[in-house]
Amino acid sequence: MALDQTAPPTAVTPRLLRRSAAARRARHSTIKIWLGAICASIIIIPVALARVLPLPDPVRGVLRDSSLPPLSDGHLLGTDPNGRDLLSRILFGGQTSLVIGLLAIVISGLVGIVLGAVAGYYGGWVDTLVSRALEAQMSLPLLLMLLLVVALFGPSIAVITLVIAVAQWPEPARLTRALVLVEREKPYVAAAQVLGLRRPTVIGRHIIPNILPQVLVVVFLLLAQAVLLESALSFLGAGVQRPYPTWGGIISDGRELFVTGKWWLVTIPGIAIALLVIGVNLLGDGLRDRTRRAKAGDS
Amino acid sequence: MTHNIPMGGTSGAEVVAEGGVSRRSILQLAAFLGAGTLLGPTLVACAGPQSTSGGSASGGTGGKLSITLNRNLVSLDNKLNQYDAAVTVQRAVRQALTRIGLDLKPELVLAKSFKQTSPTVWTVALRDDIHYSDKSPVTVADVETAIKLYFQVKAGYVASQFPEQPTFTKVDDKSFTLTTTKPVVTLNSLMSNILITPAAANKAEELRDGLGSGPFTVAAADSGTGTYRLVRNENYWGEKALLDEVNVSYQEEEGARVIALTSGQTDVIDTITPESAASLKSNKDIEVLQTKGTRLIHLFYNFRKPAGHPLSKATVREALSHAIDHDALIKSLMAGQVTSAEGVVPSTLEGFAQTGTYTFDVAKAKSMLAAEGVSGLKLRAIWEDSEFAGAARVMEAIVGMLADVGVALELKQIPKGGDINAWRRGEAGDWDILANGYGNQTGLAITNLQGQYGGTAAKEKTRDTYHGFVHPEVTSLLDAASQNPDVAARNAQLKDAQEKIWALWPAMWAWTPNNLLARRKRVTTLDLSPGNFYDLSTVKVSG
Numbered sequence: 001m002a003l004d005q006t007a008p009p010t011a012v013t014p015r016l017l018r019r020s021a022a023a024r025r026a027r028h029s030t031i032k033i034w035l036g037a038i039c040a041s042i043i044i045i046p047v048a049l050a051r052v053l054p055l056p057d058p059v060r061g062v063l064r065d066s067s068l069p070p071l072s073d074g075h076l077l078g079t080d081p082n083g084r085d086l087l088s089r090i091l092f093g094g095q096t097s098l099v100i101g102l103l104a105i106v107i108s109g110l111v112g113i114v115l116g117a118v119a120g121y122y123g124g125w126v127d128t129l130v131s132r133a134l135e136a137q138m139s140l141p142l143l144l145m146l147l148l149v150v151a152l153f154g155p156s157i158a159v160i161t162l163v164i165a166v167a168q169w170p171e172p173a174r175l176t177r178a179l180v181l182v183e184r185e186k187p188y189v190a191a192a193q194v195l196g197l198r199r200p201t202v203i204g205r206h207i208i209p210n211i212l213p214q215v216l217v218v219v220f221l222l223l224a225q226a227v228l229l230e231s232a233l234s235f236l237g238a239g240v241q242r243p244y245p246t247w248g249g250i251i252s253d254g255r256e257l258f259v260t261g262k263w264w265l266v267t268i269p270g271i272a273i274a275l276l277v278i279g280v281n282l283l284g285d286g287l288r289d290r291t292r293r294a295k296a297g298d299s
Numbered sequence: 300m301t302h303n304i305p306m307g308g309t310s311g312a313e314v315v316a317e318g319g320v321s322r323r324s325i326l327q328l329a330a331f332l333g334a335g336t337l338l339g340p341t342l343v344a345c346a347g348p349q350s351t352s353g354g355s356a357s358g359g360t361g362g363k364l365s366i367t368l369n370r371n372l373v374s375l376d377n378k379l380n381q382y383d384a385a386v387t388v389q390r391a392v393r394q395a396l397t398r399i400g401l402d403l404k405p406e407l408v409l410a411k412s413f414k415q416t417s418p419t420v421w422t423v424a425l426r427d428d429i430h431y432s433d434k435s436p437v438t439v440a441d442v443e444t445a446i447k448l449y450f451q452v453k454a455g456y457v458a459s460q461f462p463e464q465p466t467f468t469k470v471d472d473k474s475f476t477l478t479t480t481k482p483v484v485t486l487n488s489l490m491s492n493i494l495i496t497p498a499a500a501n502k503a504e505e506l507r508d509g510l511g512s513g514p515f516t517v518a519a520a521d522s523g524t525g526t527y528r529l530v531r532n533e534n535y536w537g538e539k540a541l542l543d544e545v546n547v548s549y550q551e552e553e554g555a556r557v558i559a560l561t562s563g564q565t566d567v568i569d570t571i572t573p574e575s576a577a578s579l580k581s582n583k584d585i586e587v588l589q590t591k592g593t594r595l596i597h598l599f600y601n602f603r604k605p606a607g608h609p610l611s612k613a614t615v616r617e618a619l620s621h622a623i624d625h626d627a628l629i630k631s632l633m634a635g636q637v638t639s640a641e642g643v644v645p646s647t648l649e650g651f652a653q654t655g656t657y658t659f660d661v662a663k664a665k666s667m668l669a670a671e672g673v674s675g676l677k678l679r680a681i682w683e684d685s686e687f688a689g690a691a692r693v694m695e696a697i698v699g700m701l702a703d704v705g706v707a708l709e710l711k712q713i714p715k716g717g718d719i720n721a722w723r724r725g726e727a728g729d730w731d732i733l734a735n736g737y738g739n740q741t742g743l744a745i746t747n748l749q750g751q752y753g754g755t756a757a758k759e760k761t762r763d764t765y766h767g768f769v770h771p772e773v774t775s776l777l778d779a780a781s782q783n784p785d786v787a788a789r790n791a792q793l794k795d796a797q798e799k800i801w802a803l804w805p806a807m808w809a810w811t812p813n814n815l816l817a818r819r820k821r822v823t824t825l826d827l828s829p830g831n832f833y834d835l836s837t838v839k840v841s842g
Contacts, residue, residue, distance in 0.1 A: 060699035063624070066631040081574075081632055081692050237684065242710040243695040253691065259554040260578035 032286030039279030047094035093245035107165035116176025374505035383831035403742025525549030573634030597809035603767035618667035650744030682734035
């Protein structure tokens, strides 16, 4: 029997493959990653470079330049009533918010991964202890707890960072525990135990490296939440003390002037926060989708 | 039983329609009407601003007025707290023997006469026609109880303005005497703050409702939310109020109050910021009233500093005041709505003496600090959130001004409801400069002077002086002035005292803001006093 060389080997054409759900999801995650990276970069790169950019002092203004609208001479985003450049204040304020956010997620990530891994691997009373602590923490109203702690210990970068970190550790801890519960049953873990490795070594050297990509994506997503929490605290007057700018503080100060026509004092920092939060969330979502697909492909 | 089933090309629905109104159309109509009933008022409200109080007004008298305060009016009494705008509402319900008029002079209200019959004795006669809203008479016993209770209440605001508690002695059913151990020549002004309530209903605490002799009665009160509904007292002993009803509410957010006014939800907002005033002036439906105020706002030094501290030297305090560019602050942050102080009390007060002016001179500030060997000075300023309009902006600007003369200023904003009193007393932490407002409801300079600068060593033991200001030579001058019945001689003593105080440089800078009130133009008559209050009974609205 002769084969027809011109007929395609399969009915699944490249066009159909491109339209498949898996390919669509892959495309979506790529779009999310790019869009998220662009949105976040628009904010993060200038904020990171604030000290090297030729910007006016964000704390000391020139009173004769009070409340200039955007696109005024020498002030791209305008000035506040104290004559301080709004772009400078947003970028330097962003440094405060981002430093607090990054430090908070590093601490909460470390605590969450260690406690979650220990709870998942050891089980028993260790698991009970960590899980109950985690549930207790999650049952507390977050913002109220933050305000209470800041009221007790005073507002400073260290206190606010620690408070946000403590508030966020349950998220990575819960995920890590769930992933470790799955991983500990796999043959490579049994092999490591047979080889005589001690349990902390098994967790640290074998299990955590396997679950880290998925957990890191969740920790990264917490950055947006941490920045929002810091802004909320500053907005409510429990943030870093004046005159140092913070995003929440700039919005809070501009709020009462909004009705008098000075819209830029609220709108522009609001857009900056929204761009960063949307960017980080899209990027995190895209990375999570990609990690899931990679994991599914491996298995 | 048979049914007529339509045949051929005619559908069932068409047949039903041919027979009359279908069930579907009835349901659609019902749904439409229901949606209209539910959403109609909302859509109408969204169509444009509507006044909630405009409907019942008629030709000059009658009508409703809605006012929105910026602070919660927790009571219709003033034993513990009395801020400017509260006076407007409190005195619409309760009255005192006297009141402070638009010219800041005492006027008789419940008293027919209020005379100093000897240096330490004032004789008072009540009017014959006065009575409460239930027509029960105002008696001398009510006055006696009121005075006693104002002094019984702990941490009372009003009682602290009296040099001593006057002793009450009944003469007859309509007259009595008030006796003090030392002459108190301003007792008629001070008594304007003692509101009279029936003795049986009065308590040593703030009263949230109850009877009064004023032109309005309380129809509904909720001190928690700060909302009150006052209605005209039809039994009022004097000239009846022009308004039928006054609705009082509270909104802390300046922006929300401005929107409430421009949208017609409220008719009057008081104590507005210069920025809001400038913005509202361009609104054709709104009128902004302004009067020179009696409230002094100052950046007061902490006089509890140890002897070795730079701030314990008057020359250092003066040097710091030269670093403040007050003209730039007034122009840029206060919209020109304040007056830089030219003395230690507002110039609107009786007994004010001009003692000097604040000058901006950075070079002088630097040289004076250098002459005193002060370098690398670090100070901390505190203030309560919203203590005065744009407080945070002013304080942040001052950080830069002091930095220009080499002084680092740390800012500490105490939240509203936080423990500012503990800070002021030095119990919550150390500080160097306090940004604070000092109100005046008597129209007299001596009230401010005694409250701020009349401190004694005994009072300082309990931290009851004004931030540690204890200078016996000033205190004795003020005591002498307060006992001097001769106005010219008293004012001369007060001038001497004010010059001595100025020479001590108690404040880095001080200013008096204008009183700013915005009203919708339907409010045709409203006389704003320099004390930042107005008489509700004379307020008139048009349709």
